[in-house]
Structure formats: structure tokens, C-alpha cells
Amino acid sequence: MQASGSKFRVAICGGGIGGLCFAAALSRYPEIKIDVYEAAQSFKEVGAGIMVWGRTWQVLTLLGLERALRDIAGLESGSSEDPDFGFDFRRSDTGGEEGHRIHLLRLPCPGHLFHRAHFLQAFVDVLPEGSAHLGKRLESYHQANFLSPIELNFTDGSSAACDVLVGADGIRSVVRRWMFNDLAKTHGRDMLNFIQPFFSGTVIYRSLVPAESLRDRDGQMHRARREATMYCGLNKHIVCYPVARGTLVNFVGMATIPEAEGSPYTKPWVSESSREEVLACFQNWEPEAEELVKLVQKPLKWAVHQLHPLPTYIDRRVALLGDAAHAMTPHQGAGAGQAIEDAFILAGLLGDPSVTKNNLTDALEAYNHVRVPFANKIIGTSRHAGAMYELRSAHGDDYSTLAPAIQNQWDWVDGEDVLAQLERALKWMKERGVAAVKASL
Ligand SMILES: Cc1cc2nc3c(=O)[nH]c(=O)nc-3n(C[C@H](O)[C@H](O)[C@H](O)COP(=O)(O)OP(=O)(O)OC[C@H]3O[C@@H](n4cnc5c(N)ncnc54)[C@H](O)[C@@H]3O)c2cc1C
Structure with a gap:
């Protein structure tokens, strides 16, 4: 434990659906200190409605948000509860x-x-006390080595420190920009191509x-x-x-x-x-x-x-989550759902009793291992879905092939669920930890 009594400090940059869901998921582990830095003066959602699929609803239920969401959004209202929606x-x-x-x-x-504002409010309502820092726009971060704190610098001239930084700062992520600039130094200039949407x-x-x-x-x-x-x-x-x-x-x-x-x-x-x-x-x-x-x-x-599908969502103790990691077209109503899945899995890994300040990178690598292929795939299916809905895919308006193709494009909704993904990630992390110990003997 650190002097403050917490096991380690996680800074979340961005208080949209992804960042706030991650805070909610992480708050189940009181030994982890959480700070949410949001650029705006309040938590708010621009836009109108949002839909999430059964796999996302599973996460919200596991996080204990089901009742609140039912109450504020009126899930009793007909078609949304249809099991064959x-x-x-x-x-x-x-x-x-x-x-x-x-x-x-x-x-x-x-x-x-859901109405977006109602949806976000459910996460705001369970934010740990004292964790929200509004009007804090991250300008840059500096990650020196595997153990020293990550420095955070904000546009108002202030600074902070953390052990893990999670960039949930949306499609124009500042965290992604710095991460891929850093990665370009070790992995080549091609990494710079992943910065811009x-x-x-x-x-x-x-x-x-x-x-x-x-x-x-x-x-x-x-x-x-x-x-x-x-x-x-x-x-x-x-x-x-x-x-x-x-x-x-x-x-x-x-x-x-x-x-x-x-x-x-x-x-x-x-x-x-x-x-x-x-x-x-x-x-x-x-x-x-x-x-x-x-x-x-x-x-x-x-x-x-x-975004172009990123080759990684992490660099050592910095991770990307939500649109910062995999901003996609909205044709499968999946962006927020994928942010929520990221949040649940990363929190589950960081909260595992085996994870301490000394092996944080194992947790982030396990997150990367399961989330990159899953979420990146939906970037592709979503783009293709849009072409099909607008009748310009290879199927044109031949409904006999278009209809089954539209159906098949949704296979992922029923794919490996978050609990199975988390279990696979935990197993991967632990096997890796054992292998590292053996290698050091
Ligand atoms: C038309 C449309 C319809 C959609 N419909 C659906 C749907 O039905 N279902 C679904 O699952 N998804 C849907 N999506 C996608 C979904 O809205 C996004 O994937 C989701 O909102 C992303 O959440 P996020 O928290 O990752 O990012 P954001 O919502 O972009 O939040 C990022 C937060 O970070 C803050 N921030 C940014 N920069 C900084 C900084 N430097 N420092 C501090 N804070 C910062 C921002 O102020 C913001 O609060 C839709 C998208 C669109 C465009």
C-alpha cells in the first residue's frame, strides 16, 4: 500500500460514457484511488438517443446500474425489452x-x-466522492519508466501524478496522440499514422x-x-x-x-x-x-x-478506452457499448488481488490482448453495415443476398461475452506472470 492507503492511483482522462463507466467499475475496488479529469465544466452528453445491446446490458447489470437505468429511462416502454429485438x-x-x-x-x-443524458447520469450518480475534477483539460503526459509516477499536465498550468493513466478522452484523444508519438520512437514512424481520425x-x-x-x-x-x-x-x-x-x-x-x-x-x-x-x-x-x-x-x-484500427491500446502503464481507442461509425450502435466493455474488463483486471503497483503492465497487456481484436473487428463490421444499409455494398439492392448479409454482420453481438473475455484475460495475465517469475529464476 502507498502512503495514502491506496494500492495504486488510476487517472481517467475524460468523463464521457467510457470514462465514467470505468470509474464506476473501478469503484468496486476501494483500495484503488481514482481521479477523473474532465475538460468540460460538467459531465454532459451531446446528442439524442443511444442504444446498447444485451452484452452491454450484462455489464450494466453486473455493475449494479440496472435498476437506476430502468427507473430513469423507462425500460418498461415496450419494444426495448423484446427478447427478439x-x-x-x-x-x-x-x-x-x-x-x-x-x-x-x-x-x-x-x-x-436511452436518452443520452439519462444514460450518463446513471454513471455520474455512482462516482466515488472526491474523484471528479472538472475543467481539467489534459495537455500532455510523461511516462518515464515502469515504476515512477506518470506526470499529467493540464492546460490551466496545473499538474498531477498517477500510476496508471487511462485515456477515455474521445475520438480526438490527447492521450492517443502522446502515446503514438512515444510508440513511434521505438516502433517506427508508421505509428504516427494512427493518431488522426x-x-x-x-x-x-x-x-x-x-x-x-x-x-x-x-x-x-x-x-x-x-x-x-x-x-x-x-x-x-x-x-x-x-x-x-x-x-x-x-x-x-x-x-x-x-x-x-x-x-x-x-x-x-x-x-x-x-x-x-x-x-x-x-x-x-x-x-x-x-x-x-x-x-x-x-x-x-x-x-x-x-479511426484506423489501432495496433495497440496500451503503452506500458497508459491505456486507451472507448472512442480514444476504437472510434467507429455508428451503424451498429456499438461505440458506447464497446467503451463499456473496455471499462468492465480493464477494471476487473486492475482490481484483481494479484495486481499491485509492481505488475500493472501485466494487467494492461491482458486488457490489450482481449480488447484489441474484439473492438477493432466492429470498426470493420460497422463500416460495412453502413454500406449495406445505404444499398452501395456489393449486394446493391438485391435483397435476397443483402438481407442475410445484414443479419450476419451482427454475429459479434452474440459472441464471447464480457465475463468470458475477462476470465480469458485474467488467465492470460496470470500465466504470463508465472512465466516471468520462472524466467527470472
Ligand atoms: C450519431 C451517433 C450515434 C451513436 N449511437 C450509438 C449507439 O446507439 N450505441 C452506442 O453504443 N454507441 C453509439 N454511438 C457511439 C458513442 O456515442 C460513442 O462511442 C461514445 O459516446 C464514446 O464515449 P467515450 O467516453 O469513449 O468518448 P466521449 O463521449 O467523446 O467522451 C470523451 C470525454 O473526454 C473529454 N475530454 C476530451 N479531451 C479531453 C482532455 N484533453 N482532457 C480531459 N477531458 C477530455 C470530453 O470532454 C468528453 O467528456 C453513436 C455515435 C454517433 C456519432
């Missing part, structure tokens, strides 16, 4: 005619739908629509109020689903210029847009989609960027 994919760029079903995607687990070619319009404004159609509630729906067209699609106890519909309209992928995006990544711009984008789509688009108010426009 999925998306109704429709062809909707029909010149104003009624659209038709492409595929009814059924997933082997329920999806859980690139433009995916897609812009997104996001808004929350009051559910009661959507008229019933053919004696039924509007589809967007009942179920998660994908209105698809060439190079465009709309994702929508009910949130906040069914009072709001989360609207996400996407438009892609495939040739623009990888081109420089010089405008702000997030900006205010207008209802007119969104209407023009989805003009002459099927009537139920158009009705939804007409209700969009004050949409935010996002230029979607992503």
Missing part, C-alpha cells in the same frame, strides 16, 4: 410512394434504448421528435413510435427508435458521399443545421418517413469520423 429495414427512397420491407432484423438479444464520408442529422406529434397510420401507432426502424435509400438512411418512456423518438438521418471517405473535413465536426436541410436530404421518401423528417427541430449535424 431488432430493426425493421425498409426501402424508403420511393419517390413519395409507400415503401416496403427489405429485412426484419432479429437479434439474439434485446436492445435497450479520418472522415467517413457520412454526415448525420440528429434530433429528438415528440412522439405524440407522429400521427397514427392505418389504425396503428406510427412505426417509429413502436419499433426501431431503418428507412433506407441509396447513400442515405434514417435510424429511429422510441426513447424516454416512449415520449420521444430519436431521429438520426445519415447521408454519405462515398468518394469523400478519407478526404479532409475542414468544417466543424458538429454544427447546427436546419429542418429545411434535413427535409431536402430526404425529399420524396415514403410518406411515413417524410412525416418524421418534417417534425425534426433544431437538428445537430455531425461529420462522422473514425
Whole structure:
């Protein structure tokens, strides 16, 4: 134990979903000191709705957040608890005619739908007292060797120290920039190519629509109020689903210029847009989609960027988590879920009784061992999923092959779960520790 009484100190840079979930997961080990440094003056989420899959819900349940999330987000509200939850994919760029079903995607687990602010609040509510440091923007860090403290420098001129630094600072991560600059010194200049995110070619319009404004159609509630729906067209699609106890519909309209992928995006990544711009984008789509688009108010426009899959999420005692490690396109609603999985596994490793200040790197390497292949794979499936939804993949609009391909793209949702991943990581870490001891004899 250190003089302060803690086993070691973990600094978390970034208080988004990833960083705060990691703090929640780590707080189960009171012998570890936690500090969360967040650049903004408060913990907040920009944007509208968020969905997480059964595998993420498993983590939230293991962390004891299930009840709080049920209460604040109203999980009782219908489709999100459906064990065969999925998306109704429709062809909707029909010149104003009624659209038709492409595929009814059924997933082997329920999806859980939330208002983002509610979701984040569940993590804020369980933050260990005294751990939050707001208005602290990390500027740089310095990791000298395997044992001395890592120095943290903030833009306000202050500094701090820790034994492990976790960069949960999002897609434009400062921690990633310093980490890959350091790695370039030992592993070559190619490492520098992993620092910058690139433009995916897609812009997104996001808004929350009051559910009661959507008229019933053919004696039924509007589809967007009942179920998660994908209105698809060439190079465009709309994702929508009910949130906040069914009072709001989360609207996400996407438009892609495939040739623009990888081109420089010089405008702000997030900006205010207008209802007119969104209407023009989805003009002459099927009537139920158009009705939804007409209700969009004050949409935010996002230029979607992503990372090239990183070869590593760690460098000695510094680790990346969430978008800092694997920012991906949102076509499989997976970015936050993967951040939550990272958080659970890294916390489980650091909290293991065998981990002390002297073998922290073993824990980080075990994290890297299981998380890099899993999360990086979803960067690829997500990008491909977007091409399929927008009918520009090799399947085009041949629904006979497109429908099964869309289904198969979701296999990972039912893949190795977090408990199995953690167990595998712990086993790997312990075998490695034993091997190191034997080698030193
Ligand atoms: C349109 C859209 C829809 C999406 N839908 C889903 C979905 O349905 N399901 C899903 O799982 N994912 C979804 N995602 C992805 C998901 O939103 C992200 O993957 C997730 O929010 C990333 O969380 P994070 O904590 O890693 O990063 P962020 O949310 O970016 O948080 C990073 C935090 O770090 C802080 N920070 C940044 N720099 C510094 C610094 N230097 N010092 C200190 N603090 C700093 C920031 O202020 C911020 O609070 C979607 C994304 C988009 C764009």
C-alpha cells in the first residue's frame, strides 16, 4: 500500500460514457484511488438517443446500474425489452410512394434504448466522492519508466501524478496522440499514422421528435413510435427508435458521399443545421418517413469520423478506452457499448488481488490482448453495415443476398461475452506472470 492507503492511483482522462463507466467499475475496488479529469465544466452528453445491446446490458447489470437505468429511462416502454429485438429495414427512397420491407432484423438479444443524458447520469450518480475534477483539460503526459509516477499536465498550468493513466478522452484523444508519438520512437514512424481520425464520408442529422406529434397510420401507432426502424435509400438512411418512456423518438438521418471517405473535413465536426436541410436530404421518401423528417427541430449535424484500427491500446502503464481507442461509425450502435466493455474488463483486471503497483503492465497487456481484436473487428463490421444499409455494398439492392448479409454482420453481438473475455484475460495475465517469475529464476 502507498502512503495514502491506496494500492495504486488510476487517472481517467475524460468523463464521457467510457470514462465514467470505468470509474464506476473501478469503484468496486476501494483500495484503488481514482481521479477523473474532465475538460468540460460538467459531465454532459451531446446528442439524442443511444442504444446498447444485451452484452452491454450484462455489464450494466453486473455493475449494479440496472435498476437506476430502468427507473430513469423507462425500460418498461415496450419494444426495448423484446427478447427478439431488432430493426425493421425498409426501402424508403420511393419517390413519395409507400415503401416496403427489405429485412426484419432479429437479434439474439434485446436492445435497450436511452436518452443520452439519462444514460450518463446513471454513471455520474455512482462516482466515488472526491474523484471528479472538472475543467481539467489534459495537455500532455510523461511516462518515464515502469515504476515512477506518470506526470499529467493540464492546460490551466496545473499538474498531477498517477500510476496508471487511462485515456477515455474521445475520438480526438490527447492521450492517443502522446502515446503514438512515444510508440513511434521505438516502433517506427508508421505509428504516427494512427493518431488522426479520418472522415467517413457520412454526415448525420440528429434530433429528438415528440412522439405524440407522429400521427397514427392505418389504425396503428406510427412505426417509429413502436419499433426501431431503418428507412433506407441509396447513400442515405434514417435510424429511429422510441426513447424516454416512449415520449420521444430519436431521429438520426445519415447521408454519405462515398468518394469523400478519407478526404479532409475542414468544417466543424458538429454544427447546427436546419429542418429545411434535413427535409431536402430526404425529399420524396415514403410518406411515413417524410412525416418524421418534417417534425425534426433544431437538428445537430455531425461529420462522422473514425479511426484506423489501432495496433495497440496500451503503452506500458497508459491505456486507451472507448472512442480514444476504437472510434467507429455508428451503424451498429456499438461505440458506447464497446467503451463499456473496455471499462468492465480493464477494471476487473486492475482490481484483481494479484495486481499491485509492481505488475500493472501485466494487467494492461491482458486488457490489450482481449480488447484489441474484439473492438477493432466492429470498426470493420460497422463500416460495412453502413454500406449495406445505404444499398452501395456489393449486394446493391438485391435483397435476397443483402438481407442475410445484414443479419450476419451482427454475429459479434452474440459472441464471447464480457465475463468470458475477462476470465480469458485474467488467465492470460496470470500465466504470463508465472512465466516471468520462472524466467527470472
Ligand atoms: C450519431 C451517433 C450515434 C451513436 N449511437 C450509438 C449507439 O446507439 N450505441 C452506442 O453504443 N454507441 C453509439 N454511438 C457511439 C458513442 O456515442 C460513442 O462511442 C461514445 O459516446 C464514446 O464515449 P467515450 O467516453 O469513449 O468518448 P466521449 O463521449 O467523446 O467522451 C470523451 C470525454 O473526454 C473529454 N475530454 C476530451 N479531451 C479531453 C482532455 N484533453 N482532457 C480531459 N477531458 C477530455 C470530453 O470532454 C468528453 O467528456 C453513436 C455515435 C454517433 C456519432
